[in-house]
Amino acid sequence: MSPARKVLREGLWSNNPIFVQVLGICSTLAVTNNLSNTLVMVLGVTFATAMGSWTLSLLKDLIPRKVRMIVQVLVLSFYVIIVDILLKAYQPAISKQLGPYVGLIITNCILMGRAEAFAAANKPGLSFLDGVANGLGYGWVLISIAFVRELLGFGTFFGLKVFGEGFTPWTIMVMAPSAFFLVALALWAANILKAKAEAAAKAPKPKAPGAASPAPAKQ
Amino acid sequence: MKPKKDSLGYVVVFTFIVCVAFVLLLSVANQVTLPRVEANQNYASHYAVLAAFGLADSSTAKSEIEELYLSKVKELPARPISAASAYSAEIDGTPYLAVKITNPGLWGPITAILAADPPAERILGFEILEQQETPGLGGRIGEAWFTEQFKGEKVSAEGRVIVAQGTGKGDPDPENSRVDAVTGASRTSDFVQILVAKALAAVKEIGGSL
Numbered sequence: 001m002s003p004a005r006k007v008l009r010e011g012l013w014s015n016n017p018i019f020v021q022v023l024g025i026c027s028t029l030a031v032t033n034n035l036s037n038t039l040v041m042v043l044g045v046t047f048a049t050a051m052g053s054w055t056l057s058l059l060k061d062l063i064p065r066k067v068r069m070i071v072q073v074l075v076l077s078f079y080v081i082i083v084d085i086l087l088k089a090y091q092p093a094i095s096k097q098l099g100p101y102v103g104l105i106i107t108n109c110i111l112m113g114r115a116e117a118f119a120a121a122n123k124p125g126l127s128f129l130d131g132v133a134n135g136l137g138y139g140w141v142l143i144s145i146a147f148v149r150e151l152l153g154f155g156t157f158f159g160l161k162v163f164g165e166g167f168t169p170w171t172i173m174v175m176a177p178s179a180f181f182l183v184a185l186a187l188w189a190a191n192i193l194k195a196k197a198e199a200a201a202k203a204p205k206p207k208a209p210g211a212a213s214p215a216p217a218k219q
Numbered sequence: 220m221k222p223k224k225d226s227l228g229y230v231v232v233f234t235f236i237v238c239v240a241f242v243l244l245l246s247v248a249n250q251v252t253l254p255r256v257e258a259n260q261n262y263a264s265h266y267a268v269l270a271a272f273g274l275a276d277s278s279t280a281k282s283e284i285e286e287l288y289l290s291k292v293k294e295l296p297a298r299p300i301s302a303a304s305a306y307s308a309e310i311d312g313t314p315y316l317a318v319k320i321t322n323p324g325l326w327g328p329i330t331a332i333l334a335a336d337p338p339a340e341r342i343l344g345f346e347i348l349e350q351q352e353t354p355g356l357g358g359r360i361g362e363a364w365f366t367e368q369f370k371g372e373k374v375s376a377e378g379r380v381i382v383a384q385g386t387g388k389g390d391p392d393p394e395n396s397r398v399d400a401v402t403g404a405s406r407t408s409d410f411v412q413i414l415v416a417k418a419l420a421a422v423k424e425i426g427g428s429l
Contacts, residue, residue, distance in 0.1 A: 174402060
């Protein structure tokens with residue numbers, strides 16, 4: 001597998017930020033009761049992770065180890081503030097909807113996690129791709145959860161009514177606890193699928209130990 | 220690997236340069252977009268005032284807002300302390316008043332525009348201008364189904380409109396001085412109730428002095 005394909009595969013599935021790294025859970029709980037907020041959050045996180053990883057990878061040979069985390073935070077928050085400024089200027093309605101959550105992208109552990117685990121040891125292009133892959137890996141899980149929460153909590157899909165007047169909204173789906181349940185269910189399903197895939201890969205031709213096991217997080 | 224990368228001098232100089240560079244870029248981005256952001260805020264404020272008076276809605280062309288605002292809305296110089304600004308407009312020959320008011324919300328201040336008749340007995344319209352409530356929960360106070368409920372709502376003898384748990388779909392009765400709260404956001408709804416009462420008191424104060 002080429003390095004680019006491996007990076008994509010890991011971000012989207014085998015080392016998925018939500019399922020495997022269990023990062024970015026705070027925002028998963030917070031924004032997923034509404035699909036359009038989730039979409040903007042996902043785009044913001046993907047942009048900030050990809051650009052942040054790219055920049056940090058470019059700078060990696062210059063950054064002293066002592067201050068590397070400070071520099072990471074600086075660079076990542078730079079991109080988050082850029083997102084905030086752009087939204088305020090060009091998408092005021094979305095900026096108003098999301099309020100403080102845009103600024104809180106910086107507290108998403110995926111950003112620092114990828115900067116530390118990948119960008120610090122890989123080339124800029126590949127780090128950018130890793131950021132995109134992780135952003136999208138985070139994104140598809142979040143959007144799936146938001147789909148269920150918005151559908152059951154409000155009876156809508158991207159704000160469009162799906163169910164008729166007779167539908168009673170599941171209030172719990174709007175509140176944070178439902179995100180806990182759904183994330184846990186998603187984790188459970190993903191782990192079962194992965195265990196099955198591993199068993200299937202091992203059973204017919206047991207060779208190359210470790211090839212089928214999930215790739216450990218890079219140092 | 221440069222040998223002196225971890226020396227104190229290098230660390231200090233490097234950190235300084237990186238900080239200055241990124242902060243500089245940010246301030247440039249901020250300055251460049253500032254006129255646009257201000258224009259957006261102005262537009263949002265004018266639109267909210269017009270919408271509260273019922274003079275504009277989402278179908279009104281963006282280009283018409285400014286003209287409509289200048290021709291129909293008068294900004295009042297005298298205002299009660301509690302309101303940030305006050306406006307008046309004549310609709311079908313009847314005078315109406317509106318106030319822009321800022322009051323605490325759950326996470327930060329909520330700024331809203333409320334229009335009513337001068338004695339503050341019936342609300343004409345209500346628009347949320349700025350809020351930092353929880354997105355998807357309290358943040359939904361900005362949605363049309365919530366603010367529309369205030370349109371034509373009768374104000375109770377105590378000078379307020381109650382925001383309380385209902386079906387969560389909107390209270391259709393304009394005579395009961397009561398609107399549906401946002402499900403799952405009762406604290407935010409309480410803050411809106413307080414804000415509306417304050418705005419009504421401000422309208423009444425201006426209305427009484429006319």
